[in-house]
Amino acid sequence: MTMASLQDQLLKAGLVDEKKAKQAKKTKRKEKRVAHKSKEAPMDENKIAAQKALDEKAERDRELNRQRQEQAETKAIAAQVKQLMTMNKIDSGKGDVGYNFVDGKSIKKLFVTPKLQNQLSIGQLAIVALPSENERHYVLVPRAVAEKIAQRMAGAIVMLNDKPSDQEDEEDPYADFQIPDDLMW
Numbered sequence: 001m002t003m004a005s006l007q008d009q010l011l012k013a014g015l016v017d018e019k020k021a022k023q024a025k026k027t028k029r030k031e032k033r034v035a036h037k038s039k040e041a042p043m044d045e046n047k048i049a050a051q052k053a054l055d056e057k058a059e060r061d062r063e064l065n066r067q068r069q070e071q072a073e074t075k076a077i078a079a080q081v082k083q084l085m086t087m088n089k090i091d092s093g094k095g096d097v098g099y100n101f102v103d104g105k106s107i108k109k110l111f112v113t114p115k116l117q118n119q120l121s122i123g124q125l126a127i128v129a130l131p132s133e134n135e136r137h138y139v140l141v142p143r144a145v146a147e148k149i150a151q152r153m154a155g156a157i158v159m160l161n162d163k164p165s166d167q168e169d170e171e172d173p174y175a176d177f178q179i180p181d182d183l184m185w
Contacts, residue, residue, distance in 0.1 A: 090140040126160035
């Protein structure tokens with residue numbers, strides 16, 4: 001026994017009249033013709049949902065790749081800064097002069113020679129340190145190297161004094177007074 005179509009079964013049961021059945025067939029043929037003419041397959045909800053899921057997964061993957069790339073760039077920059085610091089550090093020697101500077105919210109002291117103290121105060125040298133959670137190690141580097149480090153990682157520069165200007169301020173009320181050499185803060 002062959003199975004009759006649902007439409008034939010509904011007609012035999014009397015649930016649908018012939019007029020409605022013909023109308024449904026006509027509508028179905030019309031939809032097929034329009035779909036065939038437009039060369040577009042009728043959109044399936046499952047296909048749409050699957051495509052949407054693929055698009056969301058691709059977006060998550062792109063975001064994850066971007067984050068990984070940023071982390072790799074940060075590590076590379078930190079390695080460059082560390083290399084600049086180690087290659088260009090100036091040995092403070094067995095300095096007997098304490099040079100005070102501010103690191104964050106605390107005041108630190110670095111023992112240097114009088115010559116290095118002078119170079120630090122006029123801006124020829126800078127104090128740099130890599131940001132870390134535990135104890136920071138401070139290194140003296142020339143101003144040019146400190147500027148290169150600042151381009152890569154501004155947080156590594158702990159102290160860099162501005163170069164003194166060649167022209168003195170004409171309205172400076174203390175211009176006539178000389179600063180003693182042994183003055184320390």
